[in-house]
Amino acid sequence: MPAPEIRTIGVVGLGSMGTGIAQLAIEAGYETIGREVTDELGQQAHRRVAHFLQRKVDKERMSANDRQSALARLSLTTDLADLADCDLVIEAIVEDLGDKLALFSELDRVVRDDAILATNTSALSVTEIAASVAAPARVVGMHFFNPAPLMPLVEIVRAELSSDEAVEAAYAVGERMGKHPIRCNDTPGFVVNRVLIPLLNDCLRVLDEARVSPDDLDTAMTAGAGWPMGPCTLVDLVGIDVHVHASEALYEKLREPRMAPPPRIVAMKNAGLLGRKSGRGFYTYD
Ligand SMILES: NC(=O)c1ccc[n+]([C@@H]2O[C@H](COP(=O)([O-])OP(=O)(O)OC[C@H]3O[C@@H](n4cnc5c(N)ncnc54)[C@H](O)[C@@H]3O)[C@@H](O)[C@H]2O)c1
Structure with missing residues (x-):
């Protein structure tokens, strides 16, 4: 079935990623419907989008009028049935296969047959998620990076049965x-x-192997390999817990020892040293 022209986008889950994706959608001119589990969470996301767009106005990268029109394109709901007329739905709920399967089979009943369903999953199989709908051809991955409004890349993931059109x-x-x-x-x-x-x-293992400090390792990779940011700074920014979880998920699937999280960061995660967001990781933050 040919893909529809995309005019209206649904975003399900307005956490860190979904909020950024909804912002991108309204800025690109799409009518956008965001679905959260409570009105309060939806409102919170709306305030965040309004705030980020205001910062663009303040920096003269957007006009106040364009901000108003973009915000007018964003509506919120807690009822999945309100996504019935979407041409594309992007899912950005918690990274839990059971939750995603339940959501996709519900979406499958709610949206038109020709609508495309996308998941922003980082570590789950898009093919497995697609198996929960009647026509898996319409399911793809759209993997945005955090923060979605700022990171330029999006990986468009073809699952086993995705159609070219989708x-x-x-x-x-x-x-x-x-x-x-x-x-x-x-x-x-x-x-x-x-x-x-x-x-x-590998970088984090070298901390112990070479008995190098986080600061010196970061200097090694920025000054010696041209990285824009050192590995310890980067993992602190991503979140130690997020990195451990992603490593465990990859290790579980590929069984390559390099994928497994080094014991040092598992211990940091267990101790609540989560990086920038908890105030302490490899470095300390105010
Ligand atoms: N955070 C990242 O760096 C990052 C990067 C790329 C991809 N991802 C992926 O994006 C997805 C979301 O991650 P996040 O970091 O934004 O998570 P998050 O915890 O910040 O947000 C998830 C949101 O989904 C909501 N939610 C849960 N079930 C729902 C449902 N059935 N309907 C509507 N809303 C629901 C929750 O209330 C929460 O607000 C995950 O699959 C994650 O793997 C995350």
Whole structure:
């Protein structure tokens, strides 16, 4: 079935990622319906989008009028049935396979047969999620990076049964959102995480092997390898817990020792040293 022209986008789950994706959608001119589990969480997301767009106005990167029109394109609901007329729904709920399967089978009943369903999962199989709907051809991955409004990449993930139309429609949406989309297949970690997670784990193992300080390791990789940010700074920014979880998920699927989180950061996670968000990780933050 040909993919519809995308005019209206549904975003399900307005946490860190969904809020950013909804912002991108309204800025790109799409009518957007955000679905959260409570009105309060929806309102919170709306305030965050309004705040970020205000910052763009303050920096003269957006006019006050454009901000108002963009915000007028965003509506909120707690009722999935309100997504019935969406041409594309992007799911960004918690990273739990059971929750995603339940949501996709519910979405399958609610939206039109020709609507495309996308998941922003980082570590789950898009093919497995797609198996929960009657026509898996309409399911793709749209893997945005955090923070979604600022990170240029979106990985457009082709699952085993995704149709060309669905993949190309998602790609075109990524482009219209001002991103650099790439196409890839549904393999663990897709492209960036498949490469970056074991690489960061290698870096963290070197901390102990070479008995080097986090500061010196960061200097080594920025000054010696041209990285824009050192590995310890990066893992602190991502969140130690998020990195451990992503490493465990990749290790579980690929069984390559480099994927497994080094014991040092598992201990940090267990001690509540989560990086920037908890005030302490490899470094201390105010
Ligand atoms: N945080 C990242 O760095 C990052 C990067 C890329 C992809 N992802 C992926 O994006 C997804 C969301 O991650 P996040 O960090 O934004 O999580 P988050 O915990 O910040 O947000 C998830 C939101 O989903 C809501 N939710 C849960 N079930 C729902 C449902 N059935 N309907 C509507 N809303 C529901 C929750 O209330 C919460 O607000 C996950 O699959 C994650 O793997 C995260």
